[in-house]
Amino acid sequence: MAHALFNKEAKTNSPLAPTAAPVELGRQNQVFNAIRDTRRNVEINIGKACNNRCVFCIDGLPKREDRSYMAWEEMERELRHWHEAGTRSVGFLGGEPTTYPHIVQAIGLARDLGYTRIALATNATKLRLQHFTDKCLEAGLTRVTISMHGHTGPLEDKITRVPGVFEKKCDAIRYLNQKKKEGFLADGLSVNIVLNGWNYRHLLHMMKFFYLDLELDDLRINFVRPEGYAEGDPDITPRYQAVVPLLRKALYAMETAKEFRGKTFTFGGFPLCVLPPVLRDNDALLKKYMGEYRDLSTDCSVRQDGDGFGIEEIKDGRSRFNWQDRKRFDLKHAPDACHTCTKVALCEGVWKGYVDIHGQGEFQAI
Numbered sequence: 426m427a428h429a430l431f432n433k434e435a436k437t438n439s440p441l442a443p444t445a446a447p448v449e450l451g452r453q454n455q456v457f458n459a460i461r462d463t464r465r466n467v468e469i470n471i472g473k474a475c476n477n478r479c480v481f482c483i484d485g486l487p488k489r490e491d492r493s494y495m496a497w498e499e500m501e502r503e504l505r506h507w508h509e510a511g512t513r514s515v516g517f518l519g520g521e522p523t524t525y526p527h528i529v530q531a532i533g534l535a536r537d538l539g540y541t542r543i544a545l546a547t548n549a550t551k552l553r554l555q556h557f558t559d560k561c562l563e564a565g566l567t568r569v570t571i572s573m574h575g576h577t578g579p580l581e582d583k584i585t586r587v588p589g590v591f592e593k594k595c596d597a598i599r600y601l602n603q604k605k606k607e608g609f610l611a612d613g614l615s616v617n618i619v620l621n622g623w624n625y626r627h628l629l630h631m632m633k634f635f636y637l638d639l640e641l642d643d644l645r646i647n648f649v650r651p652e653g654y655a656e657g658d659p660d661i662t663p664r665y666q667a668v669v670p671l672l673r674k675a676l677y678a679m680e681t682a683k684e685f686r687g688k689t690f691t692f693g694g695f696p697l698c699v700l701p702p703v704l705r706d707n708d709a710l711l712k713k714y715m716g717e718y719r720d721l722s723t724d725c726s727v728r729q730d731g732d733g734f735g736i737e738e739i740k741d742g743r744s745r746f747n748w749q750d751r752k753r754f755d756l757k758h759a760p761d762a763c764h765t766c767t768k769v770a771l772c773e774g775v776w777k778g779y780v781d782i783h784g785q786g787e788f789q790a791i
């Protein structure tokens with residue numbers, strides 16, 4: 426099937442939009458970084474049912490059919506398809522993948538096929554159940570990325586809209602950390618914070634809490650993507666100019682605080698021109714901290730019954746696309762300034778929903 430990116434219907438204002446021969450998607454669309462994990466990764470969406478209701482959830486209110494789980498036969502087919510294509514890293518996400526009835530079986534099949542990095546992107550609520558976590562680990566799970574957005578009960582419960590979820594997540598992290606010390610989770614245990622209008626002022630406190638109190642080694646912050654529940658909401662979506670001073674303090678702490686030595690911190694979703702020159706002009710710092718420089722080349726597989734949009738390919742009821750291309754060509758906007766900017770190879774532009782809320786006045790060509 427011809428890739429939609431190269432059809433005349435494809436719409437993008439990105440200055441990186443291809444005009445001649447197509448590049449091989451997912452292979453040449455990232456700037457080289459020697460410390461990037463070179464394994465090709467696929468994220469398989471098991472369905473959009475979730476036991477949290479985060480205020481910025483991009484799925485908002487999923488249709489009933491979107492909440493249904495993918496059939497086991499479909500999972501088996503996807504795992505085999507991507508493995509045959511050379512992919513050796515797989516992540517399961519949703520919705521909430523730990524509620525998928527076949528998740529342990531899926532982890533086991535991934536290991537048997539030869540995937541070497543097998544990850545869950547989870548809210549971790551269910552991982553507090555030690556017998557369930559043990560089954561996932563024994564089946565071959567090598568990495569857990571936990572969505573958690575607050576360092577206190579009131580903040581986490583308010584953002585996820587589930588009373589008591591904070592303590593459950595903390596219990597899960599403590600147990601996963603214990604298992605990691607026993608030799609499991611070779612590819613890491615990470616917390617992924619969506620930085621939004623309700624939590625960004627607490628970034629330094631969150632770092633202390635996760636690194637020091639919960640003894641985590643790896644934190645990722647992603648700037649909120651204003652879609653789904655958060656669409657059009659300036660309360661949930663702060664301006665970059667308000668958030669960047671906190672990001673700068675966080676990076677200063679990473680570079681200087683002895684308590685944080687050896688910890689990993691990355692950020693994603695910040696256009697380069699909103700970053701202070703001392704950071705955006707320092708390639709070594711960017712390679713160390715900027716998610717777009719660090720992330721694996723990632724493809725996605727998501728249920729799709731309709732026509733889809735943009736670069737996705739649809740086959741057998743699944744939409745398949747490369748995540749780096751999806752962001753750049755379909756989900757992000759290239760402000761006018763990008764057309765004369767020297768940073769377009771690395772910078773993906775800005776979430777379209779952000780421009781709808783705050784306009785494009787903050788962005789300037791570098």
Ligand code: SF4
Pocket residue numbers: 696697698699759760762763764766767768769772773774775788789790791
């Ligand atoms: S002008 Fe555009 S490409 Fe350049 S740094 Fe800003 S958002 Fe990125």
